[in-house]
Amino acid sequence: xxxxxxxxxxxxxxxxxxxxxxxxxxxxxxxxxxxxxxxxxxxxxxxxxxxxxxxxxxxxxxxxxxxxxxxxxxxxxxxxxxxxxxxxxxxxxxxxxxxxxxxxxxxxxxxxxxxxxxxxxxxxxxxxxxxxxxxxxxxxxxxxxxxxxxxxxxxxxxxxxxxxxxxxxxxxxxxxxxxxxxxxxxxxxxxxxxxxxxxxxxxxxxxxxxxxxxxxxxxxxxxxxxxxxxxxxxxxxxxxxxxxxx
Ligand SMILES: Nc1ncnc2c1ncn2[C@@H]1O[C@H](COP(=O)(O)OP(=O)(O)OP(=O)(O)O)[C@@H](O)[C@H]1O
Ligand SMILES: [Mg+2]
Numbered sequence: 001x002x003x004x005x006x007x008x009x010x011x012x013x014x015x016x017x018x019x020x021x022x023x024x025x026x027x028x029x030x031x032x033x034x035x036x037x038x039x040x041x042x043x044x045x046x047x048x049x050x051x052x053x054x055x056x057x058x059x060x061x062x063x064x065x066x067x068x069x070x071x072x073x074x075x076x077x078x079x080x081x082x083x084x085x086x087x088x089x090x091x092x093x094x095x096x097x098x099x100x101x102x103x104x105x106x107x108x109x110x111x112x113x114x115x116x117x118x119x120x121x122x123x124x125x126x127x128x129x130x131x132x133x134x135x136x137x138x139x140x141x142x143x144x145x146x147x148x149x150x151x152x153x154x155x156x157x158x159x160x161x162x163x164x165x166x167x168x169x170x171x172x173x174x175x176x177x178x179x180x181x182x183x184x185x186x187x188x189x190x191x192x193x194x195x196x197x198x199x200x201x202x203x204x205x206x207x208x209x210x211x212x213x214x215x216x217x218x219x220x221x222x223x224x225x226x227x228x229x230x231x232x233x234x235x236x237x238x239x240x241x242x243x244x245x246x
Contacts, residue, residue: 010072012036012164012192013057013086018066020052027052028215030066035194039186041203041223042196043230044212050196051091053212054166058088071163084112087162091169091196093149102128102144102152103137109160127159146173154182164192171199200227 013035020028027049042050055061056068059075068075071085080086090096099105106124107117125137141149150173157165167186171179183202186193195203203209209226211219218233219226 011069012071013194014067014069015053015056016067016069018056018063018068020056020061020063022052022061026215028056028063031215031217032066033210033217035192037206037208038192039203039206039208040192040194041200041206041209041227042194042212043198043200043203043209043227044218047214048212049215050212051168052215054088054168054194054196057164057166058086081162082112084160084162086164086166087157087160088166089150089153089157089168089170091172093146093153093173096153096156097141097149100140100142101137102139102141105141105152106156106159109156112160124159127155131155147175147178150174151178154185158185158189162191164194165189167193167195167197169197170195171197171202200231203227 011034013033015031015033018028018031019026020031042053044050052061056063057070057075057080059068059078059080062076070080073080073083073085075086081088088096097105099108103121103124104117106127107120110120110123111117113120125134128134128137136144136148136152141152144152150170154167154170170182174182179199179202186195195206197203204223204227206223208221209223210217211226211230219229
């Protein structure tokens with residue numbers, strides 16, 4: 001983050017004894033987490049609860065019990081995304097994108113400034129031009145590739161500039177240059193950034209990585225050690241499965 005947290009700052013993200021059901025599945029049962037570091041990785045098997053955790057933090061889902069606060073605001077009773085406290089890049093860009101063209105989608109991120117939409121579209125175009133992507137401005141979002149749509153979602157989030165940024169599998173459709181660029185932008189970002197990923201090398205160097213296992217924190221600490229522990233567990237499970245197959 002641009003400045004160290006002082007003791008008087010509210011905790012960026014705090015989940016307190018959270019219980020969450022999705023459908024008939026209990027995703028979290030009494031989960032407590034304080035997320036204060038500027039770079040946090042979130043890893044774990046499919047279905048472990050990574051996206052569900054992000055949805056809770058953004059206020060998209062409400063816990064059955066417990067509370068979630070974001071920079072001192074209750075995520076379920078305040079529009080924490082709209083007031084610029086937190087923003088999320090969805091696992092599937094099509095769940096995030098609303099408008100038909102790239103410039104309109106990016107202009108949406110500027111809408112809290114209260115300026116006319118036309119002005120915000122012009123500013124969005126300038127952002128694209130500065131990145132050598134001016135030719136995308138009037139492109140129909142549907143005509144972009146999956147990776148290009150993911151890129152638009154990242155730009156939208158950067159323009160909105162919330163205090164905490166949640167990236168759900170942001171690398172999944174990006175090509176190698178796109179992944180390298182995203183790594184660089186994350187390293188430069190002034191906000192708190194939390195990245196959920198199956199590509200461990202992108203978070204291995206983070207000061208904190210949380211390994212979620214069936215909705216519970218299995219390990220929580222330095223990126224290098226938590227990623228190694230997860231890899232060792234996966235290797236052991238693969239070995240035991242292969243022995244069962246033989
Ligand atoms: N819309 C839904 N309705 C019911 N259950 C759901 C829904 N979405 C997710 N779940 C369940 O919630 C649990 C956590 O899912 P979640 O999507 O948070 O996992 P994840 O860690 O993000 O997985 P992945 O790595 O596949 O993205 C899983 O058991 C999943 O089946
Ligand atoms: Mg997910």
